[in-house]
Amino acid sequence: MTVSKADTELHGLTADYACEEERFYQTVLSHRNQLHQIAYSYLRNNDDALEAIQEATYRAWKKRKTLKNPAAFKPWIIRILIYICIDEQRRRKKISPMPQQMPEPSIHxxxxxxxxxxxxxxxxxxxxxxxxxxxxxxxxxxxxxxxxxxxxxxxxxxxxxxxxxxxxxxxxxxxxxxxx
Amino acid sequence: MMKHDVEKVLQHDAKQMRAEQPPASDFEQIRAIRAGMQQPARRMNVVGRLFKGIRSPILVSVLSAVMVIAILVGVTYKNDQLPQTAAVLNEPKQKDNWGDLEPFRTLYINSDDANYSDPTYDSLNIAIKHNYVQRMNTSVTQNGLTFHLNAVTADQKQVIYFFTIESHTDQGILYPRIIRFINASTHQVVSEGSSTWGGTSLENPKFYRGIGIVPLDPSQRFPNKMTGHFQLRTAKAELLKNAKVAPPQSEIHTLPIFKIPFDLAPQFSLQQSQTYYPKDMEYTWENINLQITKVELLPLSTKIEMRLDELPPPIDYGVNYPRVYLLSEKGDTLTPINRSPNSGGGGQTADGSYHLEYEFGSDMLSDPDGLRIVLTNGQEQTLHLH
Missing domain, CATH: 1.10.10.10 (Winged helix-like DNA-binding domain superfamily/Winged helix DNA-binding domain)
Structure with missing residues (x-):
């Protein structure tokens, strides 16, 4: 196979961009237990904790270019997560769902x-x-x-x-x- | 009260919280993270911004993945015709037609959350071509909304469903917040949650169209009868027509759970997976030996497992894992199969090597002759299936 220099550069550039998602995903994955523990401590509900992790992952991915130091990834995504949890707590205060809509408590x-x-x-x-x-x-x-x-x-x-x-x-x- | 007393109360409360905290499975956590990266539309829909074109960074990156596949094929096979090759590879998808399900295909064309490079696109495209889709036409109407289950397709690992929601009042529709699937025979939960994408248009917030995935545990008996539980939310349609302002929380109404019962056709449970254990598919990645150890084909997904002698050096956020692409071969035709952008996880094995797994869409129903597995460093090999 012969690949011209221009093709190689183009290939490398786009391939790196595509695989960034994968590396980002793996990094979030490596912190998943701690993220879940933190979200649960704020929200005390497994479903809501998972939803907060989902939202934090989305926001972190969207804002990833603002992270100047990759080594600071963990505190950065935890910061995003706790702000989401606080927002959810505020939302809960504002909305009092009707009794039949209340999710069944998973714990006593x-x-x-x-x-x-x-x-x-x-x-x-x-x-x-x-x-x-x-x-x-x-x-x-x-x-x-x-x-x-x-x-x-x-x-x-x-x-x-x-x-x-x-x-x-x-x-x-x-x-x-x-x-x- | 002394300071240390307050701290003691906190420590005691924290201890109790940990004791009662239900363990979240890896599966749930991984699904949440994947969903976070794959489905920005969930929140996009809240502010009524669906069908507004290409803006999401995820979409841009996913589109770039299409280009990578196209460029890889171009680099590998037709170096002198790179742009033309990319165009040709994209062209058939523009010409795909899903018949009565064609409106759902527009979700891949117009929305921010899924597009042609999504692995489900390939799988659904092939499934529809081979009539591997069950039309359901099941509806439930309550509280001024009709939830309509249009069609499903399934294999041992997932059920993919097509649905619409229509409002008969002045209320517009927000994305389904809580989704749960129950095995109607055993009454056990099949899946707590479901990835969905779709939405309403700004012009008509009273009609929602979506596609969803229910992950199945292959070790469990196939659920022939299921009930989907959907918690839907509405807000005044007028409030959802503003693309820039989310409706205030006080205007969002959460409705009682919709329960949608349906049966899955026997063909879905009868379709067996095809598993291969290649002995000679060896590559190098970052000068480290890499071997394809297992390839599993299902109607809606393909899984490739590999062994890496050691972990590659880190870059950016983490490890520079192998970047893998898949092409299905049938006669002289090569069809690129999309990879789930978030797949590629794995871990260290007892012998110190690393086991990695990648997930792709599937071309199994087309009965391909082989699967060409390509690394981005240009190495490629073909697994012959016949």
């Missing part, structure tokens, strides 16, 4: 846990990210700083504020301590 959640979920959703989104990533996903301050693209000092301050705000909400919840 006790009263205390429902309260905690409601409290977490009342906290400012930037503080909510800290609590969910730190306590529900076991992330370190440097890891959270990379995801939220903020200095570690800011994350520590936000963590302090988040706990303070949560404590305030818990204090207002009259039966919180009674059931403890």
């Amino acid at each position: 959640m006790d009263h205390r846990r429902m309260q905690m979920l409601a409290l977490l959703e009342k906290i400012k989104p930037k503080y909510r990210h800290i609590l969910l990533l730190r306590y529900y996903n076991d992330m370190t301050v440097p890891e959270i700083a990379r995801i939220l693209d903020k200095p570690e000092g800011t994350i520590k301050t936000w963590q302090h504020q988040a706990l303070k705000q949560l404590r305030k909400f818990m204090d207002k919840q009259e039966d919180w301590y009674d059931e403890a």
